[in-house]
Amino acid sequence: MEYQSIKSVAQHTLTDMKAAMWAYPWDLLDEGVNTVADQLGAMGVTEINLATNYHSVQTFLPHNPERRTFFAHASSYFHPGEDYDDVAPIPNETMGDNDWLEQIVEQIQDTHLSLNSWTVGCHNSRLGMKRPDLTLESPYGDPLVFGLCPSNPAVQAYLRNLVADLDSRAPFERIELETFDYFYGTGFGWHHEKYHTRLGALGEFLFGLCFCDHCRSNAADAGIDVASARETCRTTIDAIADGNFDSERSVKEWLADHPMVADYIDVRTSTLTSVFRLLESAVTDAELGYYVGFFGVERSWMHGADLDALADFVDYYTVVAYESSRDTAVEQYQTATDLAGGASIHAGVLPGHPAVHDEETNSEIVRGLADAGAPRLSFYNYGLLPERNLTWIANALEPYSR
Numbered sequence: 001m002e003y004q005s006i007k008s009v010a011q012h013t014l015t016d017m018k019a020a021m022w023a024y025p026w027d028l029l030d031e032g033v034n035t036v037a038d039q040l041g042a043m044g045v046t047e048i049n050l051a052t053n054y055h056s057v058q059t060f061l062p063h064n065p066e067r068r069t070f071f072a073h074a075s076s077y078f079h080p081g082e083d084y085d086d087v088a089p090i091p092n093e094t095m096g097d098n099d100w101l102e103q104i105v106e107q108i109q110d111t112h113l114s115l116n117s118w119t120v121g122c123h124n125s126r127l128g129m130k131r132p133d134l135t136l137e138s139p140y141g142d143p144l145v146f147g148l149c150p151s152n153p154a155v156q157a158y159l160r161n162l163v164a165d166l167d168s169r170a171p172f173e174r175i176e177l178e179t180f181d182y183f184y185g186t187g188f189g190w191h192h193e194k195y196h197t198r199l200g201a202l203g204e205f206l207f208g209l210c211f212c213d214h215c216r217s218n219a220a221d222a223g224i225d226v227a228s229a230r231e232t233c234r235t236t237i238d239a240i241a242d243g244n245f246d247s248e249r250s251v252k253e254w255l256a257d258h259p260m261v262a263d264y265i266d267v268r269t270s271t272l273t274s275v276f277r278l279l280e281s282a283v284t285d286a287e288l289g290y291y292v293g294f295f296g297v298e299r300s301w302m303h304g305a306d307l308d309a310l311a312d313f314v315d316y317y318t319v320v321a322y323e324s325s326r327d328t329a330v331e332q333y334q335t336a337t338d339l340a341g342g343a344s345i346h347a348g349v350l351p352g353h354p355a356v357h358d359e360e361t362n363s364e365i366v367r368g369l370a371d372a373g374a375p376r377l378s379f380y381n382y383g384l385l386p387e388r389n390l391t392w393i394a395n396a397l398e399p400y401s402r
């Protein structure tokens with residue numbers, strides 16, 4: 001205990017832990033980049049993770065000087081370049097001829113802030129609705145429009161070209177990737193999801209397991225009886241829906257009993273590793289980061305991500321530790337460290353609803369992650385948090401400011 005507290009003091013005084021803030025372009029442009037930079041500077045924040053390509057969103061903006069809400073379709077916040085193949089981002093229509101990214105790049109260079117790209121990949125309902133041939137396909141053959149399938153070569157090219165475009169158009173210090181994986185799930189909002197059947201973790205996972213032409217063909221090439229794997233998934237989901245199979249059955253245990261489906265999943269994990277190799281080759285100077293743990297970092301494999309293997313192609317992971325206590329945040333951080341094949345682990349913190357409701361808890365989480373060795377924390381998010389919560393961040397970072 002004695003040693004622990006000395007070590008802790010040493011970390012507090014000598015730390016070079018960095019602090020970043022996620023932000024939307026409208027947060028910066030409505031308030032003014034300089035004004036935001038001044039405020040963040042006073043808080044000890046030196047980096048902006050700026051949304052550049054994003055899923056559809058309806059925001060509530062408690063301290064925005066121009067509005068209280070903003071809706072955006074899935075879109076890019078810049079006008080994409082020429083170097084795309086079959087699929088390109090759709091620029092946000094409310095920008096008009098403006099280019100939000102360009103405006104911010106221009107204005108931010110006079111501030112102390114460095115700029116990172118917060119980049120959403122496969123979760124894109126607009127592209128999914130426009131191009132159902134690119135989406136995940138349920139074991140029943142239904143397109144899941146919220147997610148593009150990374151096994152599809154056109155999607156792979158899109159993800160690669162998107163990263164290359166961002167890398168070349170702005171002096172990003174970091175390009176951070178969100179949902180560059182087999183995104184699935186029944187509750188991410190905006191589609192007014194109607195699930196009045198308890199699928200549980202197992203049913204939800206199997207329902208989101210992609211059986212598109214490319215996933216099936218990759219698995220067939222690996223010698224897997226795809227038709228049989230798909231039928232197994234269907235009958236299990238139907239049995240869960242009928243109440244004839246335990247929806248809370250552990251996914252890992254179920255897979256141990258169904259090795260053909262486990263093998264099918266392994267193929268897409270290899271596919272995603274090759275996609276990350278492609279992404280790494282598209283970046284010249286920026287550091288490449290990948291967000292893990294939206295649904296628990298231990299479940300990364302359920303999105304096709306082998307963190308040990310992907311560590312060869314990214315500079316760091318940001319573990320999304322939107323937790324309500326120091327202990328659970330540190331636990332997520334440690335789990336990510338254990339899984340990450342030596343990659344550096346940064347952490348994301350949500351000092352607001354629904355995770356954190358008081359200043360002390362936020363300070364405890366920040367201290368816990370710092371003491372666990374996090375070299376950098378990102379806070380979620382500038383425009384969404386009330387002013388009061390921004391003060392919590394400033395106070396929590398105070399021991400780490402030089």
Ligand SMILES: [Zn+2]
Nearest residue numbers: 149210212215
């Ligand atoms: Zn697929």
